[in-house]
Amino acid sequence: DAKTTQPPSMDCAEGRAANLPCNHSTISGNEYVYWYRQIHSQGPQYIIHGLKNNETNEMASLIITEDRKSSTLILPHATLRDTAVYYCIVRFPLGTDSWGKLQFGAGTQVVVTP
Amino acid sequence: DADVTQTPRNRITKTGKRIMLECSQTKGHDRMYWYRQDPGLGLRLIYYSFDVKDINKGEISDGYSVSRQAQAKFSLSLESAIPNQTALYFCATSYSPGGNQFFGPGTRLTVL
Numbered sequence: 001d002a003k004t005t006q007p008p009s010m011d012c013a014e015g016r017a018a019n020l021p022c023n024h025s026t027i028s029g030n031e032y033v034y035w036y037r038q039i040h041s042q043g044p045q046y047i048i049h050g051l052k053n054n055e056t057n058e059m060a061s062l063i064i065t066e067d068r069k070s071s072t073l074i075l076p077h078a079t080l081r082d083t084a085v086y087y088c089i090v091r092f093p094l095g096t097d098s099w100g101k102l103q104f105g106a107g108t109q110v111v112v113t114p
Numbered sequence: 115d116a117d118v119t120q121t122p123r124n125r126i127t128k129t130g131k132r133i134m135l136e137c138s139q140t141k142g143h144d145r146m147y148w149y150r151q152d153p154g155l156g157l158r159l160i161y162y163s164f165d166v167k168d169i170n171k172g173e174i175s176d177g178y179s180v181s182r183q184a185q186a187k188f189s190l191s192l193e194s195a196i197p198n199q200t201a202l203y204f205c206a207t208s209y210s211p212g213g214n215q216f217f218g219p220g221t222r223l224t225v226l
Binding site: 041101107 | 118147149154155156157158159162172202204206214215216217218219220222
């Protein structure tokens with residue numbers, strides 16, 4: 001199963017774009033990249049996911065490199081409420097016994113400042 | 115998300131006591147999960163269930179047991195609580211194995 005590497009923390013100014021990197025160099029061809037976030041002690045919240053193509057929804061954009069070894073989550077206009085721990089997760093591939101499970105790492109603590 | 119509820123939200127107990135944490139969902143999802151979170155760490159999977167008759171161990175199932183009483187209910191039990199089971203516990207549900215997981219608000223458990 002692919003593991004992910006994220007910086008432990010980063011700061012972002014309110015109103016600016018926050019770019020959160022994630023390395024997943026051992027990802028296999030049928031594994032998706034998921035992003036969740038956890039606001040202090042609350043349950044994690046789904047943000048976005050993708051396989052190969054870039055994805056965008058009302059919360060964020062996900063940019064996956066062509067070789068799929070890394071990705072970037074973009075919060076286009078960060079607000080104070082975006083302060084949270086952000087988890088990049090590579091989901092176990094379809095067909096394996098672990099399909100459906102999420103393996104959380106330590107994530108990136110993002111602090112948005114005024 | 116109010117569709118996934120956990121009770122109790124906070125619990126303090128003593129070593130050796132039996133504790134049950136309950137999770138209920140109104141999302142109609144077949145799949146339910148129990149995770150624990152320790153300070154500064156990500157979530158670790160304890161048990162998961164893909165339907166009422168299916169129970170599977172996760173990464174850290176020792177010391178825990180579960181019961182899937184119905185599609186909407188999934189309970190986690192600590193038969194004899196110990197201090198290193200002090201943690202934040204989350205229940206989650208999903209529509210399919212590949213579907214997004216929806217998390218409850220968490221139960222903060224302290225074992226003295």
